[in-house]
Amino acid sequence: MKKLRLFLTILICKLLRFMAKLIGRGSSLPGAIALKLYPSILSQIKLPETVIAVTGSNGKTSTVEMIANVIEKAGKTVAYNREGSNQIEGVTTLIIADCTLGGKMRSEVLLLESDERYARHTFKYFHPKYYIINNLYRDQLTRNGHPEWVYDVIGQSIYDDMTLVINGDDPLVTRFGYHRDNVFYFGADHLKEDKTVNDSIYDDGKYCPVCYHPMKYDYYHYNHIGSYHCTHCDYHRPETRWTLTEADLEKGYIVIDNEYKIELSFTSIYHCYNTLAAFAACDLAGIDRSIIARELSSYSLHSGRIQKFELGKIRGTLLASKHENSISYDRSIDVAITNPDKVNVMIIVDAVSRKYFTSETSWLWDIDFEKLSSVNRIILAGRYCNDLAVRFEFTGIPADRISLFVDIPAACEYIKEKTDEYLYVITCFSDMNKFLNLTDRTEVGS
Amino acid sequence: MIRILHLYYDIMNLYGDNGNVRFLEKALKDQKQEVEITRKTLTDTLDDLDQYDVIYCGSSTERRRTACLKHLLPYRDLLKKAYENDRVFLFTGNSYEMMGKTIETPEGVLEGIGLFDFRTIEQSETRYTSDVIVSCAEIKEKSVGFINKCSKVIDNDHPLFKVVGKVGNTNSEQDGIHLRNFFGTQLIGPLLIKNPYFARYFIKTVFKLKGIPVYRDIEYPHMLKAYNTTMTELSKDI
Numbered sequence: 131m132k133k134l135r136l137f138l139t140i141l142i143c144k145l146l147r148f149m150a151k152l153i154g155r156g157s158s159l160p161g162a163i164a165l166k167l168y169p170s171i172l173s174q175i176k177l178p179e180t181v182i183a184v185t186g187s188n189g190k191t192s193t194v195e196m197i198a199n200v201i202e203k204a205g206k207t208v209a210y211n212r213e214g215s216n217q218i219e220g221v222t223t224l225i226i227a228d229c230t231l232g233g234k235m236r237s238e239v240l241l242l243e244s245d246e247r248y249a250r251h252t253f254k255y256f257h258p259k260y261y262i263i264n265n266l267y268r269d270q271l272t273r274n275g276h277p278e279w280v281y282d283v284i285g286q287s288i289y290d291d292m293t294l295v296i297n298g299d300d301p302l303v304t305r306f307g308y309h310r311d312n313v314f315y316f317g318a319d320h321l322k323e324d325k326t327v328n329d330s331i332y333d334d335g336k337y338c339p340v341c342y343h344p345m346k347y348d349y350y351h352y353n354h355i356g357s358y359h360c361t362h363c364d365y366h367r368p369e370t371r372w373t374l375t376e377a378d379l380e381k382g383y384i385v386i387d388n389e390y391k392i393e394l395s396f397t398s399i400y401h402c403y404n405t406l407a408a409f410a411a412c413d414l415a416g417i418d419r420s421i422i423a424r425e426l427s428s429y430s431l432h433s434g435r436i437q438k439f440e441l442g443k444i445r446g447t448l449l450a451s452k453h454e455n456s457i458s459y460d461r462s463i464d465v466a467i468t469n470p471d472k473v474n475v476m477i478i479v480d481a482v483s484r485k486y487f488t489s490e491t492s493w494l495w496d497i498d499f500e501k502l503s504s505v506n507r508i509i510l511a512g513r514y515c516n517d518l519a520v521r522f523e524f525t526g527i528p529a530d531r532i533s534l535f536v537d538i539p540a541a542c543e544y545i546k547e548k549t550d551e552y553l554y555v556i557t558c559f560s561d562m563n564k565f566l567n568l569t570d571r572t573e574v575g576s
Numbered sequence: 577m578i579r580i581l582h583l584y585y586d587i588m589n590l591y592g593d594n595g596n597v598r599f600l601e602k603a604l605k606d607q608k609q610e611v612e613i614t615r616k617t618l619t620d621t622l623d624d625l626d627q628y629d630v631i632y633c634g635s636s637t638e639r640r641r642t643a644c645l646k647h648l649l650p651y652r653d654l655l656k657k658a659y660e661n662d663r664v665f666l667f668t669g670n671s672y673e674m675m676g677k678t679i680e681t682p683e684g685v686l687e688g689i690g691l692f693d694f695r696t697i698e699q700s701e702t703r704y705t706s707d708v709i710v711s712c713a714e715i716k717e718k719s720v721g722f723i724n725k726c727s728k729v730i731d732n733d734h735p736l737f738k739v740v741g742k743v744g745n746t747n748s749e750q751d752g753i754h755l756r757n758f759f760g761t762q763l764i765g766p767l768l769i770k771n772p773y774f775a776r777y778f779i780k781t782v783f784k785l786k787g788i789p790v791y792r793d794i795e796y797p798h799m800l801k802a803y804n805t806t807m808t809e810l811s812k813d814i
Contacts, residue, residue, distance in 0.1 A: 268590075272744075275703040275724060276590055278637040282700060332589055337618070342643035344619060487743060487813055489707050489806040490722040492765025495592025513809070516802035520769055523798065524598050534798075 132174070136233050139168040143226040157215040161222030172218075172255035175225055176234040180415050181256070183242040185249055185284060186264030186303065187277070188458060189404040190216070192435070193264060194243040196408035197415075200425040201239050204417045210241035217248040239415055246280050249287035260414050261288065262295040264407050265355070266302035268334070268496060269455045272488045277302055277334065295410050297403060298368045299355045305339050308365065316410045317367065318374035321399060324349040324356070330460055330498050340365045351399050352464075353457050372410045374402055390423035397436065397449070400461045437562075439555075439569040442546035446553030448566065453482050453558040456496035463501050466554040472506045476545070476555045476565075478538060480512030484560030491517040500525045506551050508532045511541040512561060542568045577610045578786065581628040584636070584644050585615040588671050591724065593634025595766025596666065600630065603768075603779055606794050618643065622651045625658040630782055635669020635764045638681065638698060638726065645674045645686060652689050659691055664782050665758040668767055670725060672753060672760025673698075679727075692753055694732035702726065706744025707810055708763070710737035710751060717773035720806045721763030723748060729762075736761050741814035757781060770806065772799045 146160035164171055184193050194210055201208040209228040211220055221242055228235045244252060263284065266277040274280050281302060288294065288306065296307050298315030307313035328335070328350050335354030338345050343362030350356035359366035376385035382395045384402050386409055396402060405426055412422040437448045449462040466475050482488050491514055499521060502508060508531060510518040515534050522532055535541035542565070545553060555565055566572050582597045597613065604611045616622060625631065636644065648655070655675075659665065673679055673696040679686040681698045688696075706723045719737065723746045736752035736759055752761030759778065761767065768775040780791055 271591060271724060272705050272707075272722065273703075275705065275726070276637050278639060279703060279726070331594065333586065336586055337640065337643075342618070342640065487707075487809075488722070489720070489743075489809045490765070491770075491802075491806075492592040492595070492722065495595040495598075495766050495769075513805060514802070516798045516805060519798040520796070520802055524595075524602070 135168055136171065136174050137231055139164050139171055140226050140229055140231055140233060142167065143223065147223060147227055157223050158217065158219035161219040161224075161226065164222050164226055165219065170255060172222060172225065172252070174233055175229060175256075177225075177256055178235050178238050178240050179259070180238065181240045181242070181258040182260045182262065182411050182415065183244045183249065183253075183258035184262045184264065184407070184411070185244040185246045186262075186297075187246065187267040187269040187280070188452070188455065189264050189407070190243045193262070193404045193407045193411075194241060196405065196426060196429060197411045198241055199429050200408065200412045200417060200422050201241070201415060203425045204412075204421050206239055206415075206417075207237040208239040208241050209235065209237040211243055216243040216245040218252045221252050244287070247274065247283050250283060253287045253289065257289050257292050259293060260295055260411060261292045262407050262411055263303045263306060264297050264403060265300045267455060267457045268493070269452065270483070271454060271493070272483070272490050273486065278339075281305070293414075295407070295414065297407070298370050299351060299357070301335050301345065301354065301358050301365070301367070302339055304368060305365075307368065308340065314371045314410065315368045316372040316406050317370040318351055318377070318399060318402070318406070320349055320357070321351065321374070321377050323377070323379070323399060324351055326350070328353065331456070331496050338363060338365050353460060372406060372413065374406050377402060386423070390419055392423050393427045397465045398461050400457075436574075437566065438573045439566065440571040441542060441553070441569045444545055444549065444553050446555060448555040448557070448562055450559050450562050451556055453479060453560065454493045456493055459497040459556065462556045463498065466556070467501055467504055469552065469554075472551050474507040474509065474545070474549055474551045474553045475502055475505050476509040476511060476541065476553060477518055478512045478555065478557035478561045478565060479514040479518055480538065480561045480564055482514070494518065494521045503527050506531070507549060509535065509541055509545060511535045511538050538564050539568055577612060578604050578630065578782065579628045580611065580613045580630045580632065581625065582613060582615045583631060583633040584617050586617050587640050588634045588636040588644060590634070590636050591669065591764040592766055593668055593764065596634065596668065596768050597632050599766060599768045599775065600632070603775065603794075604782075607779065607792055609788070618647050622654060625651070625654040626661055626663065628658070628663060629786060630664045630666065631658065633667045633671040635671055635724075638670065641670050641674065642679075642681070642686060645679070645688070648674060648689060649687065655689055656691060659756060659758055662757045662785055664778075664785055665760070666778065667758075667760045669762060669764040670727065672762075673727060673729065675753070675758070675760060676729065691758070692732070692755065694729050694753065696727050696729050698727040700726060704746045704748075706742045706746035708739050708746065708751075709741035709807070709810055709814065710763070711740050712737050712774065712777075715773055715777045718807070719767075719771040719774045720803065720810060721761075721767055721770060722765060723751070723762050724764050725762050737763075741810060743810055743813045757785060769799060770803060772796055772803055
């Protein structure tokens with residue numbers, strides 16, 4: 131009976147997926163129906179030996195993209211989900227699509243991007259062998275609550291038989307491995323761009339997440355990411371198994387474990403953690419380290435995080451950031467202000483989220499906009515430009531260097547006619563096309 | 577001279593709450609007042625709280641809030657004295673929960689400061705997140721904000737706000753506490769910046785305490801426009 135039920139559910143799911151594809155529908159519906167027909171179906175599927183899951187606030191999609199590419203290039207088959215299907219329904223669709231009708235997955239590796247809030251539902255039915263947790267940032271707090279809330283929710287998806295692969299430089303996620311046996315860490319050594327103070331608006335690493343006594347940092351890579359130890363208990367940055375030993379932003383390369391050079395044009399150490407996590411995952415998947423380094427080197431992400439554009443005579447770069455995620459904004463601001471030329475910066479907040487409605491803009495007060503005082507002109511655009519304008523009143527940047535446009539096309543006209551400088555546009559994936567559609571030419575950066 | 581104490585400035589600061597103190601400093605200076613801001617946190621000892629005219633505290637995670645409550649408990653009498661002397665308190669997000677009788681958490685019952693009779697019941701299953709429009713008995717204009725919590729406050733007869741509209745998920749029909757000059761609210765973030773009318777009322781309360789006779793009607797056009805935008809956007813969905 132059990133076998134027949136499994137067979138029928140897989141068959142129906144496959145048919146639904148085929149039809150959904152024909153009419154261009156999303157990827158979660160077939161899985162949702164399969165779960166209705168057979169709620170515990172995921173525990174009945176024979177999965178490949180190597181199952182890797184990736185979660186965290188930022189960089190899940192990029193990390194998964196990179197791992198999948200390396201595994202494929204190394205000649206192994208991999209089934210993986212793309213952004214937007216990282217909850218249990220999407221994962222179910224993915225797994226069944228890869229299955230034989232007898233319920234056995236064909237691919238040699240199953241690779242999952244897991245939504246940090248929903249992994250606990252998926253992993254009730256099966257446990258990934260390797261569980262990568264990249265970071266915990268203030269991200270979409272209007273639905274996520276806060277990083278400690280997300281910490282607890284991720285905690286409910288962790289089981290003893292999983293091997294955790296954790297960013298040891300983030301004290302908020304390292305806690306998952308505190309006094310645990312099967313855990314590996316990745317992280318960065320002391321690098322030349324490091325700072326000895328955290329000068330951002332807030333510091334989520336100031337207090338120990340275990341005992342709430344003050345922590346001390348030997349250095350910060352950015353925000354609360356760095357080398358820390360508690361002044362009261364034994365909590366500290368752990369030894370790393372995979373280590374970023376060198377990073378050169380100008381020449382565009384990083385070195386892992388003093389040996390594996392990976393060429394990538396990156397804007398800050400912030401983006402290297404995804405590459406490092408991917409390196410760790412592929413290493414665990416049994417791929418030769420030099421092959422991993424080679425494939426990560428030549429790979430450029432499809433996410434369109436950085437796009438070069440031309441707007442009339444103006445040339446510029448769009449730095450896709452995330453609204454409601456101050457760290458992603460802070461890092462984009464760093465890119466704009468490290469350009470030695472005179473530059474203008476445009477910030478667009480038109481829809482706070484593309485997935486749900488909110489009018490909440492408190493997160494603007496967590497972003498270090500004060501740093502933009504060195505740029506030439508600032509253009510604030512979109513429905514929430516007045517919220518931005520209020521925030522900028524507190525930066526000390528003179529009002530005559532700031533222009534305000536509710537209307538994004540009007541802002542673009544202004545830029546074309548009244549400015550000459552190179553332009554950085556900092557906005558969210560949800561709002562970026564409202565700008566890019568008005569440009570004359572775009573080219574995906576790295 | 578108006579003296580402001582920013583309590584737990586570096587740990588009760590989860591949702592851009594620092595904006596409230598930044599605004600107060602600017603607005604009071606615009607009113608031609610001298611302002612002095614003192615910042616205290618977990619590693620400091622608190623002295624006479626009565627010396628401050630305004631005491632502000634923002635929101636945090638539940639566990640960090642609990643760490644602050646432990647630190648604050650020995651200063652209960654200092655807090656009571658300042659409250660009874662009509663010092664102006666603004667406690668946003670989950671910070672005002674510390675002032676009730678108890679906080680019942682899944683791990684156990686925490687003793688509160690006991691300034692008020694209300695009790696807080698906290699759970700770890702459901703997060704209540706919601707944009708809200710609220711009204712306040714003292715001013716005719718409504719206020720906007722965001723609730724982000726996992727608790728319910730009960731036995732509270734003196735709410736600051738009535739929730740008149742919401743987009744999202746909240747279990748509150750009323751919000752916060754207002755007794756004497758204590759303003760407590762679950763609304764997170766820079767409440768005073770988002771709500772120019774409430775901010776004016778708040779500053780007038782400080783002026784009353786200080787015996788400052790003249791309130792200058794200063795316009796903050798971007799604040800007003802931002803407020804109107806949020807009000808319009810929320811009203812579409814309510």
